[in-house]
Amino acid sequence: MTSDSKRFDVVGIGNAIVDVLVQAEEAFLDDHGLHKGTMALVDESQAERLYASVGPGLETSGGSAANTLAGIAQLGGRAAFIGRVRDDQLGAIFSHDIRSVGATYTTPPAGSGPSTARCLILVTPDAQRTMCTYLGASVNLDPADLDLDLVAQAKVLYLEGYLWDSDEAKQAFLAAAEVARRHGGQVALSLSDAFCVDRHRQSFQELVDGHVDLLFANEMEITSLYEANSFEDAAEQVRGRCRVAALTRSEAGSLVLSGDQSIAIAPFRLGNLVDTTGAGDLYAAGFLHGYTRGDSLERCGQLGSLCAGEVVTQLGPRPQASLPELVKRNLG
Amino acid sequence: MTSDSKRFDVVGIGNAIVDVLVQAEEAFLDDHGLHKGTMALVDESQAERLYASVGPGLETSGGSAANTLAGIAQLGGRAAFIGRVRDDQLGAIFSHDIRSVGATYTTPPAGSGPSTARCLILVTPDAQRTMCTYLGASVNLDPADLDLDLVAQAKVLYLEGYLWDSDEAKQAFLAAAEVARRHGGQVALSLSDAFCVDRHRQSFQELVDGHVDLLFANEMEITSLYEANSFEDAAEQVRGRCRVAALTRSEAGSLVLSGDQSIAIAPFRLGNLVDTTGAGDLYAAGFLHGYTRGDSLERCGQLGSLCAGEVVTQLGPRPQASLPELVKRNLG
Numbered sequence: 147m148t149s150d151s152k153r154f155d156v157v158g159i160g161n162a163i164v165d166v167l168v169q170a171e172e173a174f175l176d177d178h179g180l181h182k183g184t185m186a187l188v189d190e191s192q193a194e195r196l197y198a199s200v201g202p203g204l205e206t207s208g209g210s211a212a213n214t215l216a217g218i219a220q221l222g223g224r225a226a227f228i229g230r231v232r233d234d235q236l237g238a239i240f241s242h243d244i245r246s247v248g249a250t251y252t253t254p255p256a257g258s259g260p261s262t263a264r265c266l267i268l269v270t271p272d273a274q275r276t277m278c279t280y281l282g283a284s285v286n287l288d289p290a291d292l293d294l295d296l297v298a299q300a301k302v303l304y305l306e307g308y309l310w311d312s313d314e315a316k317q318a319f320l321a322a323a324e325v326a327r328r329h330g331g332q333v334a335l336s337l338s339d340a341f342c343v344d345r346h347r348q349s350f351q352e353l354v355d356g357h358v359d360l361l362f363a364n365e366m367e368i369t370s371l372y373e374a375n376s377f378e379d380a381a382e383q384v385r386g387r388c389r390v391a392a393l394t395r396s397e398a399g400s401l402v403l404s405g406d407q408s409i410a411i412a413p414f415r416l417g418n419l420v421d422t423t424g425a426g427d428l429y430a431a432g433f434l435h436g437y438t439r440g441d442s443l444e445r446c447g448q449l450g451s452l453c454a455g456e457v458v459t460q461l462g463p464r465p466q467a468s469l470p471e472l473v474k475r476n477l478g
Numbered sequence: 479m480t481s482d483s484k485r486f487d488v489v490g491i492g493n494a495i496v497d498v499l500v501q502a503e504e505a506f507l508d509d510h511g512l513h514k515g516t517m518a519l520v521d522e523s524q525a526e527r528l529y530a531s532v533g534p535g536l537e538t539s540g541g542s543a544a545n546t547l548a549g550i551a552q553l554g555g556r557a558a559f560i561g562r563v564r565d566d567q568l569g570a571i572f573s574h575d576i577r578s579v580g581a582t583y584t585t586p587p588a589g590s591g592p593s594t595a596r597c598l599i600l601v602t603p604d605a606q607r608t609m610c611t612y613l614g615a616s617v618n619l620d621p622a623d624l625d626l627d628l629v630a631q632a633k634v635l636y637l638e639g640y641l642w643d644s645d646e647a648k649q650a651f652l653a654a655a656e657v658a659r660r661h662g663g664q665v666a667l668s669l670s671d672a673f674c675v676d677r678h679r680q681s682f683q684e685l686v687d688g689h690v691d692l693l694f695a696n697e698m699e700i701t702s703l704y705e706a707n708s709f710e711d712a713a714e715q716v717r718g719r720c721r722v723a724a725l726t727r728s729e730a731g732s733l734v735l736s737g738d739q740s741i742a743i744a745p746f747r748l749g750n751l752v753d754t755t756g757a758g759d760l761y762a763a764g765f766l767h768g769y770t771r772g773d774s775l776e777r778c779g780q781l782g783s784l785c786a787g788e789v790v791t792q793l794g795p796r797p798q799a800s801l802p803e804l805v806k807r808n809l810g
Contacts, residue, residue: 169798197574198574200578201578201579202538202539202548202575202576202578202579202796203571203575204536204537204538204793204798205536205538206534206535206536206537207534218714234566234567235566235567235568235593236567239535239537240529242529242530242534242535243535244534246532246533246534247533261567295617296501314797345560371590403618418749459794461536462536464534466501466536466793471574
């Protein structure tokens with residue numbers, strides 16, 4: 147795509163979250179009724195109780211869309227993030243981290259109300275992550291907070307499906323999609339999580355049909371969206387409903403659909419699998435970085451695959467390695 | 479050593495700190511006048527300025543003695559930590575992490591005053607760490623805060639040299655050493671940092687001669703303590719001044735001195751060197767765990783070497799791997 151008069155390649159809206167990464171055994175998930183690989187919402191007291199029962203953590207900035215926008219900035223793209231923290235210590239960490247990679251982040255922190263959102267991420271020995279999110283201050287994002295000037299300046303507006311769990315955020319999201327479209331931008335959506343899709347299936351289906359140009363989903367999410375019997379079935383159902391659908395399948399790589407095209411993208415295996423946190427977010431980062439530079443869909447998928455392949459070799463959802471060097475080394 | 483009537487194997491006093499780990503280039507250290515491998519104290523505004531100039535961080539509980547006590551608890555030892563945080567989010571993280579590995583931590587958080595201490599740790603591509611510490615609430619530890627009942631219950635009282643940078647903490651430290659001795663406990667000291675030794679040389683020399691049973695120091699620290707020309711020279715100077723001196727030399731292993739004995743301990747190389755943060759702290763953890771169980775000095779040194787060898791293969795000063803399994807696998 148072109149439209150180089152735009153100030154930003156990608157502007158993202160999402161929950162502004164600090165992650166707490168903790169090693170956990172499978173039995174812990176069972177004992178606490180948690181489903182491996184998914185995200186559950188918890189209130190503050192549940193979050194405190196759960197935290198009290200786990201081992202030591204590593205804290206790092208997270209949030210699905212925020213991870214994607216940070217990745218795009220690290221790749222050299224012009225990225226901005228919209229999402230709300232509280233004016234507390236975790237909020238300061240979140241704000242520092244996303245700005246320090248070069249992303250624009252201007253949402254004012256809340257001066258009162260719930261604390262900055264936290265996500266307890268349980269990493270099991272198989273490197274899978276299971277998440278419990280306390281949304282805190284991030285649900286206070288309402289249309290009045292939204293910097294629509296930023297949104298109007300985006301080639302692509304990127305939205306995370308998790309926002310659907312807050313009515314205010316959902317309204318902000320739809321208003322932003324409208325503005326982006328009106329200014330010639332495209333709208334991208336990540337389905338975020340299979341349970342999230344389950345909670346908002348019809349709403350997501352309408353959104354994909356009516357508002358979305360680029361859809362990101364993993365195998366569980368896309369099959370949940372269409373209550374399909376197989377990945378292939380789900381892929382055929384989504385085909386043609388949006389301009390591009392990028393469907394990720396973990397170690398099986400990804401499939402990019404556009405019009406009649408089906409492009410299979412191989413996965414990158416760059417080292418031992420340590421923690422899958424951020425894999426989908428970084429796939430979207432690589433893909434959107436290529437997309438907004440006008441790369442072929444195949445290369446967009448390869449960039450996504452590469453960034454995802456890197457982030458799963460480390461703890462946490464923000465790559466510690468240099469992404470531009472990674473691209474140069476692996477994709478020339 | 480025996481005295482199994484004691485409630486704790488080791489009670490430690492130190493600064494209660496949350497670490498912020500950041501990747502940095504050598505040039506960054508030069509630009510900011512930082513000396514690689516050492517610790518510099520900064521005030522709150524310097525800390526903020528420096529933080530604003532670095533990339534994204536990983537937050538994790540730290541503090542030299544706190545890392546050691548957490549390590550002892552992870553190894554299965556009975557450990558307690560004394561040190562002060564503020565009642566803020568970082569203080570909650572610190573408190574959770576040290577309790578979650580089984581250490582006793584009862585120092586009440588400060589309800590007002592400076593925020594919880596933070597240490598910005600710059601990890602250069604050679605895996606060396608350079609630290610800038612804002613002591614915040616941790617300097618408010620005074621004798622009145624000290625739980626002397628805990629101290630009286632320790633086989634070994636462990637003190638970090640960094641405490642010498644605060645007059646109140648130093649007084650608390652000396653009072654505690656007195657109590658420990660009176661109740662038949664031994665006193666261990668870590669010299670912490672060569673610049674710290676430089677700031678307090680005479681005071682540390684008197685302390686070693688008059689109060690310390692076990693001394694932990696690395697090569698730079700012990701040569702600084704005696705302003706010696708070589709490691710060998712420094713080792714001969716410290717011999718006989720305390721019951722045991724354990725001197726660490728990075729990839730050259732360590733040397734344990736006791737009476738006429740000199741026991742050379744080989745290093746453990748368990749994987750790629752990622753980050754040396756916590757190496758000295760975990761050496762002390764392994765050593766003291768063996769020591770309080772009555773192991774031979776050779777095995778104490780090997781346990782120290784092994785724990786240090788593990789922590790340098792990961793980011794941050796608290797081992798994510800199971801230390802008891804590590805010991806079983808490597809030392810039987």
